[in-house]
Amino acid sequence: MSMRLSPRACVRRAVVLGKTTTPEFGWKGVTDNPLYGITRNPWQPELTPGGSSGGAGAAAALNLGLLHQGSDAGGSIRIPCSFTGTFGLKPTFGWVPQWPASAMSTLSHLGPMTRSAADSALLLSVIAHPDARDGYAGPACPIDWLAAPPSYLAGMRIAYSRDLGYASVAPDILRAVDAAVDELRALGAEVTEVDPGFASPKATFDTLWHAGASRLLDGLSAAQCDALDPGLRAIAEHGKRLTLTDYLIAREARAALVAHMADFHRRFDLLVTPTLPLAPFAAGHETPPGSDYVDWVDWTPFSYPFNLTQQPAASVPCGLDDTGLPVGLQLVGPRYRDDRVMAVARLLETRWPRLTPPMARA
Numbered sequence: 001m002s003m004r005l006s007p008r009a010c011v012r013r014a015v016v017l018g019k020t021t022t023p024e025f026g027w028k029g030v031t032d033n034p035l036y037g038i039t040r041n042p043w044q045p046e047l048t049p050g051g052s053s054g055g056a057g058a059a060a061a062l063n064l065g066l067l068h069q070g071s072d073a074g075g076s077i078r079i080p081c082s083f084t085g086t087f088g089l090k091p092t093f094g095w096v097p098q099w100p101a102s103a104m105s106t107l108s109h110l111g112p113m114t115r116s117a118a119d120s121a122l123l124l125s126v127i128a129h130p131d132a133r134d135g136y137a138g139p140a141c142p143i144d145w146l147a148a149p150p151s152y153l154a155g156m157r158i159a160y161s162r163d164l165g166y167a168s169v170a171p172d173i174l175r176a177v178d179a180a181v182d183e184l185r186a187l188g189a190e191v192t193e194v195d196p197g198f199a200s201p202k203a204t205f206d207t208l209w210h211a212g213a214s215r216l217l218d219g220l221s222a223a224q225c226d227a228l229d230p231g232l233r234a235i236a237e238h239g240k241r242l243t244l245t246d247y248l249i250a251r252e253a254r255a256a257l258v259a260h261m262a263d264f265h266r267r268f269d270l271l272v273t274p275t276l277p278l279a280p281f282a283a284g285h286e287t288p289p290g291s292d293y294v295d296w297v298d299w300t301p302f303s304y305p306f307n308l309t310q311q312p313a314a315s316v317p318c319g320l321d322d323t324g325l326p327v328g329l330q331l332v333g334p335r336y337r338d339d340r341v342m343a344v345a346r347l348l349e350t351r352w353p354r355l356t357p358p359m360a361r362a
Helices: 054-061 078-084 117-127 171-186 202-218 222-226 230-241 244-264 338-349
Strands: 002-005 014-018 067-072 087-090 109-114 157-160 190-193 270-274 313-320 326-332
Touching (some): 054 067, 054 078, 054 109, 067 087, 078 313, 157 171, 171 190, 171 270, 171 313, 171 326, 202 244, 270 338, 326 338
Antiparallel strands (some): 002 014, 002 067, 087 109, 313 326
């Protein structure tokens, strides 16, 4: 969804310009659907902008509206922001209310997608307020989203993980992210190269994700189920076959990951990673053609773990790869410390030029 807000201090009104497209029910990390077809990347139209909030990412990159809201249950804000050279934040779960609730339940976060972190702060100052209709929402958010960013990062302890200990990342992506981390050092941060120390939680995520997808089928007729994207229907039907024990085991593994990361952040104020391990690929495909990836979760190893933990995580555009396509830097904070993530993001954007796709320069 795209909108414009007044910059006045007491902002509570918006002019909604339109809705932007997603895959069916936001189920995958790219954006295409039978109703509107394929959404394309403003940097190169033959490539995907990512998803599931791919329409919002493309619109933000083209400056079609100042503010855009996305939903992120496995990376759906951060993926398109990385692929389109824009900024996006998945806030701590509960800061931004959702109603009706997502089928993905407590994996799903609502947050801003904009051309700058400063614009996202403006949107968060309006949407990060309690709503009694959301039974999952937390207490009132105490963060002053519009606070001025710091000018230096002295004393900030940052962990940098190139691959979380198990991901494979393209060399040119790593070069751009390494350069961004050097900027954090130059700003005074104490940067330690260290992995957070957990194994890939893909099986845990898939169980919870597929269980959520199965709920979608409950409200659909047989004809509607037949019309679904085949990939969505396949994971939903797998979700139907999961047992209560499967689900509870996944819940326990999730709780253990939450505890692990809470302990990790006793030593580090932020965790920094690439947002994605690869460049945008051909539009109209769930995975890069010719790759060994089975599904979209395989090529998004840095995003979905932090939906499981409900931590704030942002994608900040940090440069270009060897082919001239955007690269995202992911900033992950402890739960409820979105202020740290936003402070660093807003400082970094003052140091780097804004990325503008060729289609927006004409």
